[in-house]
Amino acid sequence: MDKTLFWKKNSTIISRYLIVVILFILISVLRPGFASGTHIRVLLAEAAIIGCAAIGQTLVIITGGIDMSVPWIFNAAAMAAFTFSNIYSGAGLIVALIGIILAGFLLGLLNGVGVTCLGIPSIVMTLGMNTILQGVVTGLTSGSIVGYAPEILNFLATGTVGGISVALLFWLMLIAVTMLLLRKTSYGRALYALGNNRVVANFSGIRVKKTEAIAYGISGMSAAMAGLMLLGRTGSAYLGMGNEFQFESIAAVALGGVSMSGGSGSYLGTVAGALTIAVLLSILTALNLSQAMQQVLYGIVLFVAVLAATLQNARNKSSKL
Amino acid sequence: MADFEMRQISKKFGNVHALEKANFSANKGDIMGLLGENGAGKSTLVKVLCGVEKEDEGEVLLFGKKMLRRTPKEAMAEGVRVVHQELSLVSNATVSENLFMTEEEKPYRRKTIKELNKKAEALFKKFGVEDIDCTQYVRELPLAKCQKVEILKALAFEFDILVLDEATSALTEKDVEWLFELIRKLSKEGKIIIFISHRLQEINSICEQITIFRNGTSVCEAKKDELDTDQMVTLMLGRKIAGYYPEKAHSRKEEVLLHVENLRNGELTGVSFELHAGEILGIGGLSGQGQSELFEVLYGAKGAEGKIEIKGKECRLRSTASALKRGIALIPEDRGKQGLVLPMSVKENITLASLGKIRKGIFLSALKESQSVKKMIEKLQIKTDTPEVQVVTLSGGNQQKVVLAKQLLAEPDILLMYDITRGVDVGTKREMFNLMQEHCQEGKAILFFSTDTEELVHMCDSIYVMFEGRFKAHLQGDSMTEENIIRVSVGEAAV
């Protein structure tokens, strides 16, 4: 490929990684200890969960939709795993965990069917699904459940192999799979095409509805996986544990330079977005601000970032026209 | 100095000069014809004039006063009314609400429906319109009437300059007469009329002055009598084209590729025909008589009752994917909206309809992809630096070729072509016609709809003319003339 073309195509993503690095260096200078090995490991594990939850969100946003149901699919998965750990053990537990991830896929698929076949705007469909799950989970658990986090999830979230955390390795694997899916399969190609222009995609013989619905399914699946990871890290499941991830998963995608109107962007960008958020969060925690102040600052920073990303996208588009 | 002048207008989109030092002038009472190929800059000139786009350089003067035109609203206040090529009506409102949408009044002033209807009726009376009910919703009107409403909307208020940008494309012949009467009347009142049409005949019959655009600039301003049709075409093209159409190949064979029986849905009222191998079957008629419906049904994009047999086997086309699999491909009418993913690269567009063919295992093979793309680019002579550039940067003709390449790569036996030559320069047209013949000589078939009757007559083995959702006449041999196509399309019998 042409070298200038390469830079042009990837400038957005590269600039996102630069932001992460600059932010990180700046903080490490100001606050020694920030750059210590353990802290970086914690940071990456945090980013891995956000990044995992944002896999499906990236896909859905590429189709031009949005998935607001991440938090309660996330929460439901964690709660389910927490409860199942009482009942099953060993291989049975692993099957149960896989079952949970599949259930996440099916819930997401339900979103997808509502959006594609019934024509419900994605924001409404997923918001509705989120509320339904909130009600069901609250109702079924009556607020308190007992159990423990399965060891395999503990290992996944906090374990290390040769000094490298398992969460990071797992995330790297997910990154590879997602990038292959988006860049190297006909599914990925179809996804970008329909995000840009549904009619053209349909007139090119792409099964638009199926492709789109599966994106929501993957989003449900990745939300469930992220839920399991967080369960592994915190060691317990509680109501509302996924709430932050509604905002964070969307923000990671937006910070990563994926256009909110669909059709462009890459998961690598989202990865940078997830890293930025993780760094940002730990800065805010380190500053010892109140919860409320943190939320305000966090919100404002992300607002500005999202706006900047949109502007950059708009400029890129018009300069290419 | 002329009453109305556009001086040295330049406008760039990215690196493309849409207008380059273009001039245009007219006097009170003039009926100006504006001619040019698609992409010559006519539409951009209109957009600049009515405030949709801002010119990079140049100025516009009316009666010696500079016009600002920062928004369409300001342009209207300065006396410009435009009937746009694309309708700008609101479908969920009634005709009368649409007519007075642009009205300048205080935002809090109430207007009852009754008041609006009364005004609309007065307007209809003034301009002799009898066939439109002003209380009807626009979404319930047929296209021809919508276009009429669009014209009336422009006439509802005071103006100095009226621009008609392809305003006749959907009108019936009777309505075109009505419009011409009106234009003459307005010109007598001292208005400036700018008339844009791709039908030379219309320009010849109504305009007194003609300005011809080519490559974003005006190349000729003349009185109508000073130019004949050949000269006009030459000026538009900038070169002489000899042998515009290839000679007919007559490659039709007996084998039936597609057999359609009694196709019906809301728009189609019983369509039956047979398409033979090696045949180019023409579909004629005014647009909006069910042609696009027929093409979309055959491509599986819409449903219909009836029987479709492909190569003798009956099948149901539930989706475009199943149609492509069975060897039917459609070149749609609007390449920007239906044919191409504009921000994606040429390569990605070309392979979009045949992703299954460039796969290796579960992954796409970069090698297979670039090979297929290279083959198609060479075959169709698509002019592009590399296949990696965004398709939006290509010229109109080349974009249309990419659409063709995309559908041809899927190797269809039956190609449905819906008005593929619209907005394509003559050189490209010729290449496309040659390609169509090549395609048929390989024993494949083409169903060809065109709004240009000349094309149909020169390219097709036989022609069906559509009227109100069915085939009104089958023209073959000597009866295949432009005159007959038009006669049948307006409801007369062929001679």
Add this chain to the structure above:
Amino acid sequence: MRKRDYKRFIHITPDGKRTVVSFILLVLFLVVMYIVQPEIMKFSRIATITNGQLCLLLAGIGQTFVLLAGGIDLSIGGVICLSNSVAALYMPDSIPGMILMSILIVALGTGIGFFNGYIITRFNVQPFVVTFTVNYVLLGISLLILPIDGGNPPSRYVSALLHNFGQVSVSMIIVVLIVICWILIRRTRFVRNVYVVGCNEKAGFLNGIRVSQVKMLTFAISGGLAALAGLWRTAQLASGSPDAGDAMTMPSITISVIGGTSMAGGMGGAIGTIAGAYILRLIQDLLTFMGAKSFWSTVFQGVFLVVTVGVCSVIDMRKGGKKNG
């Protein structure tokens, strides 16, 4: 009625067929509710219901404006929380002070709406992204002002808004005022332009409508009405909460849609939204009557939203399909 007359009739009802359908639904639910619980038709009961639903109703009408112009406002919840927190903490105990404070709060809400609208139109960002993020910040600010539920609005303020003139409550008067206002403004140029922008933005632009201005105003109206909703909520609960109002955003969409406003813009109206607010309450009462546990109400909220939007959308698709096909 002849077909033409029928059409005229539909057009005279300000917002078309869809509003009529929502009122038919309302009557239907009223009848069902009357059978199981005859006291529903008592005047005092209606006053209670109106008191309870006014906050949502105001928010819903704001949402309706935004939806009509083709947008969506997810910051309604945040504005309600902020307005609620500020009012609960700082409402002074004097009549001019109360009025001034209320005006200030509504101005604040309108300002936030304007900000949303400005960012959306100026930078051409999707409405949901902007309003979603702004909502997040607003919730944070409310939490800063009022860290836990509490606050103590003056009792005169509370009793003034919850006052009953004989049988008629203040909230009922407000609803009637809203209906009158809507009928008065429905045929003005501004509201017509809102419909035009929602139905066909490009056509609006070409016809000289200032599309950005119209959109910005719809968001401003939505912000202002949400602030009003927060003020009402303060009186209704006689206290403030920094996050409870966040739950209002989703039902505000629900009642707009059940009231006949299309998510795609350009169809529907505020009268239907009022019907929608009552329908939502009636169904919830029906659920309570049937002995459903409280979390079912949450589930129902979600199901109801999805089902209403789904049914409307399928009907629209059918219609569109018939027209094209």
